[in-house]
Amino acid sequence: MLNTTLATCQSFVFDQLLRNWSTYGINKELGFSYESMTHNWENNPVGRIRLLTQCRQLYTFSHACQFKNTPEWQALLTPLFDFITTHYFIEERWIFSLDDDLSVKDRQSDAYALAFILLAFSHYFKTTNDERAPQYIKKTHQFLLDYMQAESGGFYESYPIDDKQIRRQNPHMHLLEGYVAAFEATQDEGYKKAIQSLLSTALKHFYHKESKTLREFFNTDWSLDPQTGHQVEPGHHLEWVWLLYQANKITPNIEYTDLAQQLWLTATRHGLADNGGIYNQIDGDTYRPIDKEKRIWPITEYLKAITVIPLGKEEKIHRLETALEFVQQYYFLPNGRWNEYLNADNSPKTYPLPGTSSYHIFLGVAEVLRWSKKLPDMSH
Template sequence: MLNSALSSCQAFVFDKLLPHWASYGLDIAQGYSYESMHHDWTRNQTGRLRLLTQCRQLYTFSHACLLTNNEAWQAKLPSLFDFITTHYFVDERWIFSLNDDLSIQDTQSDAYALAFILLSFSYYYQFSQDERALPYMEKTHHFLLGHMTATTGGFYEAFPVDEKQIRRQNPHMHLLEGYIAAFNATGANDYKDTIRSLLDLALEHFYHKKSQTLREFFTTDWQPDPNTGHQVEPGHHFEWVWLLYQANAIFPNSNYTDLAQQLWLTATRHGMASNGGIYNQIDGNHYQAIDKEKRIWPITEYLKAITVIPIGKEEKIDRLIRALDFMQCHYFLENGRWNEYLDEHNQAKDYPLPGTSSYHIFLGLTEVIIWAQLNTGFNGLR
């Protein structure tokens, strides 16, 4: 049953979603990705083109090219890389966004987006061996250390720095992801050192021991924010589970795997709706759902977590089948489209296709495919 469900989901991603985005979501003349698409695969002009969106598309197609021999996707990678470096790297740092006419819009350097420079350029380099990616990764790393490091630990949200801004775990989580990719691609010890510091930050500040939850929003000195510090996202629990096991392969440490297992228990006990899917948000103090809607990305992070968490094979397969069936029933649509949001009753909301979401869909399914190839004899990607 798993292999059948997985075959259908693999076909959705690799035969529908990615080909349609490559055909309709990438500008033919200049190669950049549109920010958003309507469900008829026409461009949804949002008034901005974020660096984040370009990087997530570069990552997704670079990783897909490492897994498949798709020459059409391979041909699009250099122009996407060139567009990013030409339009977003200004005065030796990365800017946040462009206008629809490709003029500069927001000149902030955003920590969340910088994480995806590291991730996307790592995978682009691994596939293309284009060594131009390496100095950009190094400059990104040194800019973070030199201009965005907070005296209380971690990184500020953006540059220019506002020292009074609310601190968030989310950019740090993605920086961990980016630095793991950068280390795996290059073996550079500088990246390894930052991985360790981000892991220490998670253990010391992000994890709320009393409630056994991962908190999202903090004051400047890493106390839970008085207004939003109780908010917890189960999807981020699952995302951290997967990342902690990736990090443990670099720094074997039971503290990381113990944390991963506790985050898994909390999220599976309190973050999963009885009618299927993953809640967007729960109260970390009382475990009640705050936001019962279900965006697509949390369930893709749940898939990733299942592949690494140490539970029995039979339970893994059962969880994977249920999650994949739910996605096919409620999220995946014809022609590579998807429902971005469900309400609490699993009814789809009217919402366009964000250029950032295919990263989640692709990676979640890819991790399951790789696990199934190793553990169930699934005849997946070749």
Template sequence: MFRSLLSTSKDFLFEQLLPNWSQYGIDAEKGFSYESMNHNWTKNAVGRIRLLTQCRQLYTFSHAYQFESKAEWLAKLTPLFDFITTQYFHDDRWFFSLNDDLSVKDKQSDAYALAFVLLSFSYYYQVTKDKRALDYMKSTHHFLLDNMQAKMGGFYEAYPIDTQQVRRQNPHMHLLEGYIAAFNTTRDEDYKTVINSLLSLAVEHFYDKKTKTLREFFSENWKYHSTTGHQVEPGHHFEWVWLLYQANKISPDQTHIDLAQSLWSTATRHGIESDGGIYNQIDGNSYQAIDKEKRIWPITEYLKAITVLPMGLEEKQHRIESALSFMTKHYFLENGRWNEYLDANNEAKSFPLPGTSSYHIFLGLTEVLTWDKQTLSDSETDI
């Protein structure tokens, strides 16, 4: 069963989802990715085309090419990179979104999106050795430091700055991901410095020691937000588990490993329904489910967390098998399509295919495939 599910999942990703998005989801003339697709693989115009979506697609196809060197995927990379840099980079900073006619829609510079500039340009450079990517990464880094840092720590959500905006852990989590990729690609100590500051922020502000939960929403001074400060997301607990282990390879610190294991314990105990689905949201104080619906990305983050946490091989395989079984039953559809949302009863909700979600599906499945390959290799070495 385990081997069969791995094979089915690999086929779904590499033979169905990625080829179909490559063929139908990327504009053949202009090179950019559509924001959303209908389930018949036609474009779903939603009135905006975000920098975030372009970067997630650039990351996904760059990393996918490292797994399977398909010429059609490589051919998408530089046109997509060129579209990003020419359409979204103005006045020495990144704009948030375009209209469907490719005119500028939103001129804000968004911290969440800038995280994916760092991530995607890192992987694009690894494949192409296009040095322009390194220059843009460095300028993005300096823009964050010079314009978006907050006196109380971390970064503001967007530039121009609104000091009254709700502050979130989520952009910081993805900035950690982006800076890890940037450091691993360049070994630039400046990136490592930011990694360490983001890790400190997680320990000091995001993690609630009393409830052992990761908080999401804050006021300016990192106090829990008055109306949303109790809301936590099991998927982000799992995402941080994986990132903390990635960061620990760069800056080893047992504190961060302890944090990862604590987040894992809370999320597995309170965030997973008995049938294997993962709630969108729970109450960080009572641990009761607030949102019992189940978007696809939390379970992909659960897969990633499983691959890095120390546990017995039998338990690890069982957890992966159970998660992949749930995904193939409830999320994966024919021809590389997927259900983005399940309701509280695990019934699929009608929803198009977001251009941002293949990043989650890709990374969750490839981390499992990479772990399995390494486990088999280690087993053969021990013989």
């Protein structure tokens, strides 16, 4: 039954994973999150502490406080926000990473990480009303427009610009997510314009009409990269499904909900493994799996997509039950730990706990919780 499975997953996320990360994964003295943890809940230094990881943790705990007002989590938010603004905002732009000793490591501004400034600071603002957050969001938005926009559409991967670099759809997807959150938090029309621009970029450049797939890797002019242009990630198809429906609440357009439905069909027909779970990667031309391993995040994106795609109630419940049971059986471990990767046969790979993954795990379960509250009767 969905109720029972969902309650177990909710307890795993809120009472185990987030509780343990807030206890062991955050340096209370300095206010930052560790990049990675061992399965014994000990810090696992990896030689860098990324802006991305700090933002994902700030987002996760800020959003979690909107579900469950936990004083211990509330207490983490402003120190984490202060750590991010103090250590990563240098000379009016965001840098990529610090070293393990918190000295500056990589000074590049990374479009993917900037997307998470938008997302994290929007939710931090909603939770705390700290007026500094929307000011930083505005500065980040302006920096993207002034320094990272490409003439051919979309944004470059990083600043300083390297126009020979392979361009990816992935940072654009997360920028869309960040701008949706920024608009919801501030109602600033500039962010709505950015949403519309990113949506049209997706339809024009990322969606491959012949194969009905979302492509990942491109040259500067948006032609497919000759080496990697055929690679397709079912998880990203599903992530876009959810995002297209979020964006549609702000700027309704049937073209984009039609795109979402097409991406859903491609991902569910070709990306779901027969033995459960979702392949990391398939070939966009033949639809055959390229990488049969199953990282945890694609199935959490599947959960989110199920909640928004137009399906009958019975089918939604069946898909959610099946996916949540798979997550519980193969990914979730006692004491809030998880398997980050499964092999093709669903056996777990040995891998530490990345500080970036709780964002996916939390949001996947949170969206199902939000959806289920709209359903009066789930005893089925």
